[in-house]
Amino acid sequence: MSLGQHRLLIIICALGLVCCALACGSRGTGPQRRLLIYTPHGQDMLRDFVARYKQANPDVDVQVVDMGSQEVLGRIRTEQNRPQADLWWGAAHTTFQTAADENLLAPYRPTWADKVPPEARDAQDRWYGTFETPEVIVYNSEAVAASDAPRDWDDVLDPKWRDKVLIRNPNPSDSMRAIFGAMIWRFYPQTNSPAGGYDWLRRLDANVHEYTADGTLLMQKLARREGLISLYNMPDARLYQEQKKLPVAYVIPSSGTPVVIDAIAIVRGAPHEEEARRFYEFVTTPESLIHAAQSYYRLPARTDIDRAQLPAWMNQPITRMKVDWNLLRREGGEWLKYWDTQIRGQAQK
Template sequence: MLGKRQHRGEWGVVPDGAKRNYGSRRFEPLPTPHAFWYLALCALVVTGCSSDGRTPLVIYSPHGRDLLTLLERRFEQLHPGVDVRWLDMGSQEVYDRVRSERANPQADVWFGGPATIFARAAADSLLEPYRPSWAGAIDPHGRGRGDLYFAAYETPVAIVYAERALKPQDAPQDWDDLLDPRWRGRVLIRDPLASGTMRAVWGMVIERGLKATGDTAAGFQWLRRLDAQTKEYVLNGPLLDQKIARQEGLVTMWDLPDILLNRRDGLPLGYVFPASGTPVIEDAVAVVRGARHRDAARAFVEYVGSVEAQLLATREAYRLPARLDLPADSLPAWARDVRRSMKVADVDWDLLAERGAEWMRYWDEHVRGKGR
């Protein structure tokens, strides 16, 4: 049996025998060849049901072990006939995999990632309409056209620094501070091509330049200057966190829930909300078109946005709920503090959904590694 990974992550396939001793499986990513994980997944899903007779519910998600395990256990308590199985990977990787499997869908639910990527999936006919009962409790912009996806959480991005090396006042306080010569060779970046979080930040930068100058050149020039500062584009989020904690780099940018979970677990990471504003990602959920277990998939989407699940994720996994009808005093102190202190950037998410893939291709071909 393959070894179990010990950190939150965004790659490969691992059956986790530690979950139960009667045959239920969970999948997690490791950096294995695509053919290996695809064949392993197919072999497990094709069985059609758990060894104990329950209905398997396959979820693709970037949300990591903490949140996925939390919701898995509670959902299975509420639905004892369902065996939740999840694959943890970057949200762009989820999109790529769902698209490649469209003729023979393996996933039932896509749980997590920017609504901009879900909008692309909707345009590609990869999602199935389903309107949960809580749809009216979220912002209208968080409701995908045709009821194809809905925002479940709001995910802010923060500037992150090595807490043992830098005092809070010495860390970058805004996006442009990352271009200061003092940070040259000390910036680490999660590889943007596989990460919906980083695609959202890159899109914000390019769109900001477009608003100011009428052209995307200003944004790409900013990213070229950041490229000159960057020591490494890191394979996944957990590795990024570890490298900053070990001071292999001193500063980065990453999503707030992951940083708060790592701080809870003892990693010396500090964070700053950029003074000019930070993108707050509409983190969505959807039923995959052609899902083999449609009823279970719809029940999971219904559960994710329920008051119980929203508060559970907020209190235990540092997720800001997308629901607008939760009383402020029901939220933990950290969530109230974030909403008070964070300035939300004005981002044209519809434009990012329309042009983001094109911008990322240009960045990869003409900016990555060219700033030095």
């Protein structure tokens, strides 16, 4: 063997050893399981639950994309011919049902399927409810006394709140879509049309100082007194009050409030469906739901949860507004389009 051939043999052997070492290292320490989640649940809650899952499943590479509910729906639509996400965790049941009707979700019947009421699950197992989300009136608790805060929806229309109301842009937000839809639904049965609800939204627009881009900006501006009153969901209002220490408080409207079912689903064609099922089950155990209630103010949808382990305020009765969710789902897009083009920012200040 020539010197050149000898050197070539050494190089080949060395490369073989490196490749072998890398392969062994990958088998020993590298993640073999993967999971991609689309969710609007917010970074604090996401980091917590991903860390908990990885503690029990250290060989899983979990990636999370945090975006608004409507953005998730749009992205899954765009990717339907080549799905990227495995799991969709969080959005209104109406949004999930739209996705189910478009064949974007895979059927999966969780082990606790009979522990939620019929209205909190899809009849074909394509989504299941995880949390209940009541909508509330929020106010700056330093600038507005509790006795002076609006007690019901129509109180927010009082001229004394002119230019003092902040509203999150409803287009990407399921909570705001539910509130706007419910306000239209209140008047819909009287005329079988959205006209009365549009009038209500016009009166609201007259009091609006700003439509903010997202919920974080909404709460920050409310805390800075750029506005004093808002409409939003109870869990987020509670989180900003207790964890972020912002001067905000809320009122559950006395006549009743729409309660949105927050849900979970596996994406049809998910690249890692088995892992998606494992995470699905993990975040919906009684232990996980109680943790979400205690730490993130999420009201569990499961009926078998030990209510004694929930915060006391979660066991207080809520007057639920009766809403035709199917009508809101079918017509809500057109209603919002009308608001966006014919009502938003049109009021004389």
